[in-house]
Amino acid sequence: MIECQNISVTYNNGVQALKKINLRIKGPTIMGIIGPNGSGKSTLLKAILGMIQLTGEVSINGVSSKKMLKKVAYVAQKTLIDLSFPITVKECVALGTISNVGLFKTIRKGEWKKVEEALEVVGLKEQQERQINALSGGQFQRVLIARCLVQDAEYLFLDEPFVGVDMVSENIIVKILKDLKESGKTILIVHHDLSKVEDYFDQLVMLNNKMIAVGKTSDVFNTNNLKRTYGEKIFIDGGE
Amino acid sequence: MAAEFIQGLLEFHFLQNALITAVVVGIVSGVVGCFIILRGMSLMGDAISHAVLPGVAISYILNINFFIGAIAFGILSSVIITYIKENSVIKSDTAIGITFSSFLALGVILIGVARTSTDLFHILFGNILAVQDSDKWMTIAVSIFVIVMIVLYFKELLLTSFDPQMAKALGMRVNFYHYMLMMLLTLVAVTAMQSVGTILIVALLITPAATAYLFTKTLKKMIFLSAAIGAVVSVVGLFVGYSYNIAVGSSIVLTAAVVFLISFFVSPKQRYLKKRGHDK
Numbered sequence A: 001m002i003e004c005q006n007i008s009v010t011y012n013n014g015v016q017a018l019k020k021i022n023l024r025i026k027g028p029t030i031m032g033i034i035g036p037n038g039s040g041k042s043t044l045l046k047a048i049l050g051m052i053q054l055t056g057e058v059s060i061n062g063v064s065s066k067k068m069l070k071k072v073a074y075v076a077q078k079t080l081i082d083l084s085f086p087i088t089v090k091e092c093v094a095l096g097t098i099s100n101v102g103l104f105k106t107i108r109k110g111e112w113k114k115v116e117e118a119l120e121v122v123g124l125k126e127q128q129e130r131q132i133n134a135l136s137g138g139q140f141q142r143v144l145i146a147r148c149l150v151q152d153a154e155y156l157f158l159d160e161p162f163v164g165v166d167m168v169s170e171n172i173i174v175k176i177l178k179d180l181k182e183s184g185k186t187i188l189i190v191h192h193d194l195s196k197v198e199d200y201f202d203q204l205v206m207l208n209n210k211m212i213a214v215g216k217t218s219d220v221f222n223t224n225n226l227k228r229t230y231g232e233k234i235f236i237d238g239g240e
Numbered sequence B: 001m002a003a004e005f006i007q008g009l010l011e012f013h014f015l016q017n018a019l020i021t022a023v024v025v026g027i028v029s030g031v032v033g034c035f036i037i038l039r040g041m042s043l044m045g046d047a048i049s050h051a052v053l054p055g056v057a058i059s060y061i062l063n064i065n066f067f068i069g070a071i072a073f074g075i076l077s078s079v080i081i082t083y084i085k086e087n088s089v090i091k092s093d094t095a096i097g098i099t100f101s102s103f104l105a106l107g108v109i110l111i112g113v114a115r116t117s118t119d120l121f122h123i124l125f126g127n128i129l130a131v132q133d134s135d136k137w138m139t140i141a142v143s144i145f146v147i148v149m150i151v152l153y154f155k156e157l158l159l160t161s162f163d164p165q166m167a168k169a170l171g172m173r174v175n176f177y178h179y180m181l182m183m184l185l186t187l188v189a190v191t192a193m194q195s196v197g198t199i200l201i202v203a204l205l206i207t208p209a210a211t212a213y214l215f216t217k218t219l220k221k222m223i224f225l226s227a228a229i230g231a232v233v234s235v236v237g238l239f240v241g242y243s244y245n246i247a248v249g250s251s252i253v254l255t256a257a258v259v260f261l262i263s264f265f266v267s268p269k270q271r272y273l274k275k276r277g278h279d280k
């Protein structure tokens, strides 16, 4: 279980990205995080991971989150990765094993086996020797998902995993995530496309720097909450 | 001419020293250079290689080994640059520009005080033919240290270079690896000072690495190729410089540039000669 108690984040430039967020995530579940640009979605993931300064408390399985980082696999918003970096698909996935491989040691046979299995799951076994710049956006996102798989983490945090991804890849990824949930994992996804919210997420966080709503998707995904999250401009009735 | 060079190698101890030092410097610069260009720190590399100068001068004045002073100033400058960048609205290239030009100026003055202007010239532009046994051994020792560090921390350096966000999320100390690289860079800068001189170190760091980058699809291969290119251009540069009696450091740098230029046009990644880009 992940628990956030009263967390607030203010960046150096004075922007308050999160205001007194309370959140309890009990898995296994797939939880979506939605909200307009700048509403603190990415910040929320980073805060739980202890990557930024915050006030309040975050715990994972009852322990301070900093000690539980091995339990979480994280894929940052894609734009931050240099796709021209000289690394092959296989190596990129293998980076997921890094926290299980001791300092000064290299990745062992057993770990490479996991890498192969993960590549099989995301359907990229044939492309494993390619450099990552030879992949499509959707394929690369699947590589990052495979990297999460080898991390064998209890929690998965994905920041906008479907941006620049075509429907084929998106469907493959969603299927994998649903399977993962069935096997007991808890998955947090920052998401933009409101039309898929009800299909994808069991639970939903609606964020606008403060918590607008949280709960089962069917309970909270309604016009009223959408208006409070995005402002009056939004024109979905009942979340179509 | 090649025969003359080889004859010289057999005959003259100074030329043997020069060759060995040049090769070792070429290798280690090639290795560290890969991380420098992949992290987008070319300018930082330039800055640090200039910033070590006052440290070298102070070491002369205090009569201590010049590696000590150089490392102190290399680290100091990277701390200053990082501090300015993180605590003000000034952009990092500006912070780098201000810091390294000041350090270079200070270094020039201090060297002038401590040594003669010939020494200054040699430090700025390299003087590989005057490398002493002790310098050679120091270079070898330092280079082994640098390479061992990179081998030991390879996967951490790979991850923090490729995906620092993930590294952070795993609780890795990304800053630690940043400063470790800065320290290694400083060490390389000091060794490379002998071969190509302070002014041109950055070329030895980034040109072989950039060339290797054009041909390889994994970091490991890039490092090996870059090291090999660094070594080869150093030998060729030394050969040309010695044979025609021109500045060896500059010959090395120009050789590297020529290799890069040719590679630029033939590399599969550049698509100049081939229509189809990616290596399958």
Ligand SMILES: Nc1ncnc2c1ncn2[C@@H]1O[C@H](COP(=O)(O)OP(=O)(O)OP(=O)(O)O)[C@@H](O)[C@H]1O
Pocket (backbone or CB within 6 Å): A011, A012, A013, A015, A016, A017, A035, A036, A037, A038, A039, A040, A041, A042, A043, A044, A077
């Ligand atoms: N490193 C940072 N330094 C300063 N301000 C930041 C930083 N990162 C984010 N912010 C600010 O904090 C607020 C929340 O940012 P965050 O990235 O969490 O939003 P988001 O909901 O993920 O937006 P998007 O949909 O654009 O990804 C924004 O106003 C942003 O400008």
Ligand SMILES: [Mg+2]
Pocket (backbone or CB within 6 Å): A041, A042, A043, A077, A159
């Ligand atoms: Mg975001």
